[in-house]
Amino acid sequence: MATKEIMPDPICLIENLSNGQLAVNPKALAILSGISQRVVVVTIVGPYRTGKSYLMNQLAGQKKGFSLGSTVQAHTKGIWMWCVPHPTKKDHTLVLLDTEGLGDVEKGNPKNDSWNFALAVLLSSTLVYNSMGTINQQAMDQLHYVSELTKHIRTRAGPSLDGVDDSAEFVSFFPDFVWTVRDFTLELNLDGHPITEDEYLENALQLKRETDEEAKLFNLPRRGIRQFFPTHKCFVFVPPTNWKKLKKLEELQESDLETEFLEQEERFCSYIFQYAKTKTTQGDIVINGTRLESLVVTYVETISSGGLPCMENVVLVLAEIENSAAVKKALACYEKLMSQLRFPTNTLQELLDFHAVSESKALEVFMESCFKDEGQKFQKELGNQLLERMNDFCKKNEKMSTDHSWVLIQKIFQPLEEAVMKGTFSKPGGYTLFLQMKQKLKKKYNQEPDKGLQAEETLLKYLRSKEDMEEAILQTDKLLSEKDKEMAVEKAKSKTAEQEAKLLQKVREKNQQMLEQKEKSYQEHVRQLTRKMEEEWQHMLAEQEKAISLKLKVNIDHPQSSNWPFFLFPVEGGLSWFVVRDLGAILQCFTYALVISASQILFSFPQEQTKLVQEGLHNESKQIQVQIHCLQSNCRSSSSKSSCIII
Ligand SMILES: Nc1nc2c(ncn2[C@@H]2O[C@H](COP(=O)(O)OP(=O)(O)OP(=O)(O)O)[C@@H](O)[C@H]2O)c(=O)[nH]1
Numbered sequence: 001m002a003t004k005e006i007m008p009d010p011i012c013l014i015e016n017l018s019n020g021q022l023a024v025n026p027k028a029l030a031i032l033s034g035i036s037q038r039v040v041v042v043t044i045v046g047p048y049r050t051g052k053s054y055l056m057n058q059l060a061g062q063k064k065g066f067s068l069g070s071t072v073q074a075h076t077k078g079i080w081m082w083c084v085p086h087p088t089k090k091d092h093t094l095v096l097l098d099t100e101g102l103g104d105v106e107k108g109n110p111k112n113d114s115w116n117f118a119l120a121v122l123l124s125s126t127l128v129y130n131s132m133g134t135i136n137q138q139a140m141d142q143l144h145y146v147s148e149l150t151k152h153i154r155t156r157a158g159p160s161l162d163g164v165d166d167s168a169e170f171v172s173f174f175p176d177f178v179w180t181v182r183d184f185t186l187e188l189n190l191d192g193h194p195i196t197e198d199e200y201l202e203n204a205l206q207l208k209r210e211t212d213e214e215a216k217l218f219n220l221p222r223r224g225i226r227q228f229f230p231t232h233k234c235f236v237f238v239p240p241t242n243w244k245k246l247k248k249l250e251e252l253q254e255s256d257l258e259t260e261f262l263e264q265e266e267r268f269c270s271y272i273f274q275y276a277k278t279k280t281t282q283g284d285i286v287i288n289g290t291r292l293e294s295l296v297v298t299y300v301e302t303i304s305s306g307g308l309p310c311m312e313n314v315v316l317v318l319a320e321i322e323n324s325a326a327v328k329k330a331l332a333c334y335e336k337l338m339s340q341l342r343f344p345t346n347t348l349q350e351l352l353d354f355h356a357v358s359e360s361k362a363l364e365v366f367m368e369s370c371f372k373d374e375g376q377k378f379q380k381e382l383g384n385q386l387l388e389r390m391n392d393f394c395k396k397n398e399k400m401s402t403d404h405s406w407v408l409i410q411k412i413f414q415p416l417e418e419a420v421m422k423g424t425f426s427k428p429g430g431y432t433l434f435l436q437m438k439q440k441l442k443k444k445y446n447q448e449p450d451k452g453l454q455a456e457e458t459l460l461k462y463l464r465s466k467e468d469m470e471e472a473i474l475q476t477d478k479l480l481s482e483k484d485k486e487m488a489v490e491k492a493k494s495k496t497a498e499q500e501a502k503l504l505q506k507v508r509e510k511n512q513q514m515l516e517q518k519e520k521s522y523q524e525h526v527r528q529l530t531r532k533m534e535e536e537w538q539h540m541l542a543e544q545e546k547a548i549s550l551k552l553k554v555n556i557d558h559p560q561s562s563n564w565p566f567f568l569f570p571v572e573g574g575l576s577w578f579v580v581r582d583l584g585a586i587l588q589c590f591t592y593a594l595v596i597s598a599s600q601i602l603f604s605f606p607q608e609q610t611k612l613v614q615e616g617l618h619n620e621s622k623q624i625q626v627q628i629h630c631l632q633s634n635c636r637s638s639s640s641k642s643s644c645i646i647i
């Protein structure tokens, strides 16, 4: 759908009600549900009155849109949405979310800020944090919402493993982080050297050795940002214009604005257009407008009912919606393909072969869009529906064949019936004449093409219905002796028995063919499911590797700052990783290793050890090595499929 047509202006997506509750705007949801394109979601958060709405309008390529306030009062309330065509990715829609400013003193319920922030994180693929002046301690402190994220978001529906930090799971599907610093008037220079904006941010995010409480507090927001958002980008902006004109910023011409500001704005927008990713969620599920609608509804409903938004649950909700849509799509594909078959078919096999190809295609369609189909609930449903439809097609095939054959019989045997009525056969030798004509007409009927698989049975039924008539002609034929008549009756009977046996054999063959088809169908389901599971397994491994490497990047860059002794990623199928960070963790790791009976330890310890040596911690380094060896030999002696990596 062309988003420009449907969204000339932004609209409120999530409202903060006065009673502290959140409410979703159905009009905004309706817009999202109409967007089938993939979405790039850019959300801006930050202290109130810092020019957030203005910057979002620039991303929309408009001077006006998100409403700006020129007084000291916080202006934007709740979360506003503007869906615009993506300027560079033609098959994407850019969803801009403008949020209520954080830290407004007039706000009734400060808890709203935490939820707004958590929702911004959950819904976006790029999170822009906007602040004024410089990246100083105050700006960092205002970001305490980041450190609180674990209190507001859960990744797993079940209880988390004791002592195991699941923040590693967040990083793989959290948004990229961009810090925009407005009214930045300082020189980007550090210790006499010019630095980039990114280096400026990196420097501001440096952690201190946690020797006292003050250092811990200093590290808290910084660690939060590093922990949850491993990729950072920074843009600084000079004041756009003279302070007197700021109030009317929307009305100003480009010539009224600082050239440097315009350049910075241009660089920021280009970066977002080029690098802001498609929104995905756990399991690498690509989000389009419709799916984003489900995310919004599920998250807000969970928060409103007092729960914590959970990634796993929302993925399950998405899966329910998507998988039932996938079943419908697959069935539509099957119906479309089957409609190309010319009914009635000459043999049952012809229909079954056509069904097998259509079923395989339909399954492919289903597999393409289904995900997290736990217990293959939806695949089974599709299987049942396909079977039902196949049976319907079989019935239709038989009916069409019967109807067509019946029409032919009426037409072809009409002269015979007329001759009987006229008494053509009521004379000596009439019975032989009757049989000759019947035989001729039967031959004519058999030569008719495309009668379908019911042709014989229908003819048999017809001839049976005329048995009395045939018997009467036989009995009235004066040319035949009683003996001849008896023999003729016997012959007719044995012919009927033979035909019946033939029909019975056909029924048996049909049943056998249906059984074979069922087995083929089952094998096809298994084949496609196995392929899908292999793909998902690869995805999962890639996701976990990404999570590990992002996490390691944080830890290796800042070994002294880590709060997480180790991370555990239990995976179905017996593969697990441990990342060990300190001495105390070795023991815990050892316990887990025994629990999962790890048989193999891949060991990339030297890097970490070197760091410890560099920091003068020679003894600790040695001790770790001894314990790792001990753990390694213990784990090797146990037998299992599992493995663990120790860093
Ligand atoms: N000093 C300064 N003012 C700006 C800048 N950008 C916008 N403004 C002005 O700041 C005022 C507030 O701008 P908004 O874009 O509404 O700010 P906001 O952060 O969305 O405000 P809330 O929605 O209340 O949180 C307006 O008068 C803007 O013209 C900027 O870079 N520097």
Ligand SMILES: [Mg+2]
Residues within 6 Å of the ligand: 052, 053, 054, 067, 068, 075, 076, 098, 099, 101
């Ligand atoms: Mg605003």
